[in-house]
Amino acid sequence: MESAIPPHLATDRTAAPGPRPGWQPPYPSFVARFAPSVTRVAMAYFGVQYRSDNEPAIVRTALADLDAACADADGPGRVDRAAYVDEAGFRTVVTIAYWDDPARHERWFAAVRPRWLRADGFFVEVLRPSTARFETLFSNDRIEGVAHLAGTLSGEVREHAYWGGARDRVPLGQRDRLDPGAPPAVVDDGQRRVVRGQHNLCLIRSGQDWTDTDGDERRMYLDEVEPVLRAGMDFLRDHGRAIGCYANRYLRVVGADGTFADKTFGMSWWRSLADLDRWAKDHPTHKAIFGQAMKYLSTLGPAARLRLYHEVTVAAADEQYFEYVGCHPGTGLLGAVAVDEAGRR
Template sequence: MESAIPQHLETERTRHKRVPDDYQPPYPSFVARYKPAVSRVVMAYFGVQYRGTAPAAATEALLEIAKGFSAESGPLHWDRARYVDQAGHETIVSVGYWDDTARFDAWFEPERAAWTGRQREGVGTFIEVLRPVVARHETLFSSPDRTEGVAAIAGGMSGEVQEHAYWGGMRDRIPLSQTDAMAPGGAPELIRDGARLRVMAHDNLCLIRSGQDWSDTEASERKLYLDDVEPVLREGMDFLRDQGLAIGCYANRYMQVLQADGSVSEKSYGQSWWKSLAALERWAESHPTHVRIFGAAMKYLSTLGPSARLRLYHEVTVAAADEQFFEYRDCHPKTGMLAAVETVAA
């Protein structure tokens, strides 16, 4: 049994784990392992939003960012997903991952200028970037043989890890939690740069991407997931999207992952920005919407046991203030981190 925290990031604890040293989790889970030379990762979300049928400018933007992602200094991995937001806007997000900040920096400025630097007819664009040191980041996978998100750029996967299947495991997997409470500091502020709106968030902002992959399931298991689990998950995701601000969730997107040809895959993920890891933990542990999600998932997994083919994963980052970048152009005022600040029409 391994620790989720890699050996080179282990330090003497001043803050204790939620479980004793001899804790044995009831089922296996795994984490991504970066090479020790990787000190920081980058996750960059490029979004486009519009109403109704996709205007030509949206199609053009998506082709442009795909081309940018394929450039020499582009991401080591990227994917694309879609959802309809609380204002009824179709939103398509392309997210790229890097393990080299110098490579990202060389790539980013011209791509930023092209993405939010000009108006696109009938289209809003946004960029949301985190570049955390790996000590501020954790992942968890139900299976070690298929990666998603930022784990796709890691050097490999761990063996079975100890810190999971209990409330508090998410925090215990983040190396910085050994010595730091990771409490939020400050309040989000809006900065205007012409037509661009930039949000300066605050220290220890939290991001979670939590995904489901049912592409390997057979008919009966797929029906069980889609009939009994997914509707409960969607209800919780919609709550965070529409009412999350009151409990510390600035924004939530429940996304359908798209295949290379633009069709919808049998994968989804929720991606949300939180005021703090503690706020995310409170929702996960005690809010009725997540209690129902957890209950439906446990019933599903207990029914199927080891034969379950559903794959689950997540990645969680608690980012320092200088590891964040949020910029929006012609987006409605509840888009992403704009929801965290009071905005008026430009």
């Protein structure tokens, strides 16, 4: 059994306890293995929100232009698209692009950013973390998200299936408490709002793939597990700020043909990894999710075809960029900024 932390990033652990000696996880899990030459990645979330039931022409054009740009020489190594309806009733499409070469990303982003942020309702959220600042976890061998840049997974790892495992998989967490810095703030206000990030801001993308399920397993997931998951995601969306969740999106993946895939994921911005840990360990909404998941997995055992994964990033302040054009005040990191008496942020 391997350590989740690759040898080239391993050091003596001082800031977190790690799994207890002799820990044997009850089920297998795997992590993405990046080459030592990859020292930083970029994760860019391009979003657009609108009220109408039908996708407006400006949105269709912008998405087509973004798709074309992603095919450029400096374009991302992986692109995903997903959609959801947010807490204010806006239909929102999010395109997620990943790079393992920061220089390529910077050249590409400099050209694409002003074209994407073309009108009200468009936004972009970017992290460029070092590989010491994020971790991944997979229940199987199907790669998702940033792991596509690595192209390979580890063998079975030991740092999982206990509370606090995510912290133990973040390489920087070996010697750093990952405490949060000063909260986000708007640094350029008006119709175009740029938000200053927060040191050790935490982002989790946590996904579910029921593509391969059928029969009783599919019914069990859709009728018993997914509604509890959705309730937890709705709680974080509507009430998460009280427990340190700045914003939560529960998105469904859109396939290459434009139809919804049998995949969803939660995307949550958190004040700190510690806040995320506390919700996962102690909050009734996550206890309900965990309980249903354990019931599902214990019923099906190794025959379960549901595939689960996540990626957790704890980004430095200078690794973040957030810009929103004419978006409603609860959008993304705008929701983390205090509202003054005039209702402006």
